[in-house]
Amino acid sequence: MVEEKCLTVCSVETRSAKTTHHDLLQLIDKTEESLFRTGKFGRFGGIFVPETLVTCLNMLVAEFNLILHDPHFQGELEIALRDYVGRETPLYFAERLTDHFKNSEGEGPQIYLKREDLNHGGAHKINNAIAQAMLAKRMGRKCVVAATGAGQHGVATAAVCAKLALECTIFMGHVDMERQSSNVRLMMHLGAQVKSVEGAFKDATSQAIREWVGDLDNNYYLAGTAVGPHPCPAMVREFQSIIGKETRRQAMDKWGGKPDVLVACVGSGSNALGIFHEFLRDEDVRLIGVEAAGTGTGIHHSATLAKGQIGVYHGAMTYLLQDDHGQIIAPHSIGVGLEYPGVSPELSFLRDIGRAEFHTVTDEEALDAYLLLCRLEGIFPALEAAHALAHLAKLCPTLPNGAKVVVNCSGRGDKDAETVLKYQQQKDGATLTNY
Numbered sequence: 001m002v003e004e005k006c007l008t009v010c011s012v013e014t015r016s017a018k019t020t021h022h023d024l025l026q027l028i029d030k031t032e033e034s035l036f037r038t039g040k041f042g043r044f045g046g047i048f049v050p051e052t053l054v055t056c057l058n059m060l061v062a063e064f065n066l067i068l069h070d071p072h073f074q075g076e077l078e079i080a081l082r083d084y085v086g087r088e089t090p091l092y093f094a095e096r097l098t099d100h101f102k103n104s105e106g107e108g109p110q111i112y113l114k115r116e117d118l119n120h121g122g123a124h125k126i127n128n129a130i131a132q133a134m135l136a137k138r139m140g141r142k143c144v145v146a147a148t149g150a151g152q153h154g155v156a157t158a159a160v161c162a163k164l165a166l167e168c169t170i171f172m173g174h175v176d177m178e179r180q181s182s183n184v185r186l187m188m189h190l191g192a193q194v195k196s197v198e199g200a201f202k203d204a205t206s207q208a209i210r211e212w213v214g215d216l217d218n219n220y221y222l223a224g225t226a227v228g229p230h231p232c233p234a235m236v237r238e239f240q241s242i243i244g245k246e247t248r249r250q251a252m253d254k255w256g257g258k259p260d261v262l263v264a265c266v267g268s269g270s271n272a273l274g275i276f277h278e279f280l281r282d283e284d285v286r287l288i289g290v291e292a293a294g295t296g297t298g299i300h301h302s303a304t305l306a307k308g309q310i311g312v313y314h315g316a317m318t319y320l321l322q323d324d325h326g327q328i329i330a331p332h333s334i335g336v337g338l339e340y341p342g343v344s345p346e347l348s349f350l351r352d353i354g355r356a357e358f359h360t361v362t363d364e365e366a367l368d369a370y371l372l373l374c375r376l377e378g379i380f381p382a383l384e385a386a387h388a389l390a391h392l393a394k395l396c397p398t399l400p401n402g403a404k405v406v407v408n409c410s411g412r413g414d415k416d417a418e419t420v421l422k423y424q425q426q427k428d429g430a431t432l433t434n435y
């Protein structure tokens with residue numbers, strides 16, 4: 001195979017030139033209407049699991065449906081999100097970053113950051129973790145099991161389990177435990193048992209699911225992202241959608257309108273859907289997902305929507321990095337939380353109907369974007385979020401003056417400080433003493 005210098009931007013073939021906004025809305029509405037019954041986003045999603053699991057998943061669907069309409073649960077969740085998680089998160093005008101991307105005439109878009117990095121635990125993951133842990137408690141489950149890659153979902157889950165007096169076991173790939181060791185320590189301090197799994201996030205996920213299936217009466221599998229069998233993608237999307245709801249309100253307060261463009265990194269899809277979902281029906285809001293092009297060679301990457309083929313993985317149909325025999329291709333990204341061979345079935349659907357566009361960013365571009373945000377705004381983003389920020393270099397020159405761009409700053413980068421230092425050592429010979 002000929003190596004490409006850079007991964008090509010994903011093109012959307014399936015939306016015909018004749019698809020009108022009306023058609024698109026109908027497709028989106030139809031999908032939402034049937035979601036609880038079918039668990040499908042168009043041809044994606046579903047429940048591809050052994051029969052023994054179906055009853056348990058059906059119970060979860062029923063319980064999820066109940067809490068959505070239960071004012072008591074919703075009231076408690078609102079209080080927890082406010083007083084424990086620290087919501088709402090600010091919509092921050094990044095003035096110096098905006099100036100940085102102005103053209104020679106002093107024109108360019110205005111850049112805002114949705115500060116999910118300011119949540120308790122340092123990422124968006126806790127929006128979903130707190131809600132699902134409350135659901136687990138309500139269902140009488142005693143032990144929460146989860147898998148984590150970058151450790152942000154692990155920290156969020158360990159924290160909410162401590163708060164709700166639930167036992168917590170986190171599975172993590174042995175390579176990720178080394179790469180994100182500060183989060184491993186936090187999970188332990190928070191009382192979670194952290195179990196090392198040979199491999200990376202995808203292997204940890206398989207192991208967490210195995211553990212869950214071992215005792216369905218007591219265990220609750222707390223999905224950290226919008227993948228897996230129904231209702232996991234729908235639940236995670238629902239609990240993360242507060243990001244977009246707040247963004248709409250805050251944009252109205254700040255400039256009296258909507259954002260023109262939303263940008264989010266895509267690992268498996270939870271922060272992207274969290275900010276996109278509220279705006280799916282707003283044709284005038286562009287939705288841009290940014291995947292990891294990794295080394296940029298077209299071989300070591302995590303760009304599932306750009307490069308994957310449709311398949312079934314972890315219980316759902318979705319785009320998937322797989323070889324000609326259907327075997328999983330190991331993903332790579334410097335943003336550990338982006339390393340997953342599958343992707344949210346809902347994002348796969350949005351890609352196919354042309355409602356969202358997807359682009360890619362290399363490890364190096366993301367590392368540079370991390371440093372740029374540190375130096376210009378005094379904000380250290382997670383390397384996952386840095387992928388969304390890195391796309392601004394390509395996006396900004398194409399936008400009209402004054403366009404409002406909101407980047408989802410999905411997490412903070414304490415966990416990545418060591419990785420970035422190593423990058424600088426290789427690039428500029430920087431060390432701790434001659435920095």
Ligand SMILES: Cc1ncc(COP(=O)(O)O)c(C=O)c1O
Nearest residue numbers: 225267268269270271337384411
């Ligand atoms: C800060 C942060 N952003 C983004 C992601 C990617 O996950 P998702 O695509 O589900 O938002 C992760 C995953 O660990 C993360 O920690």
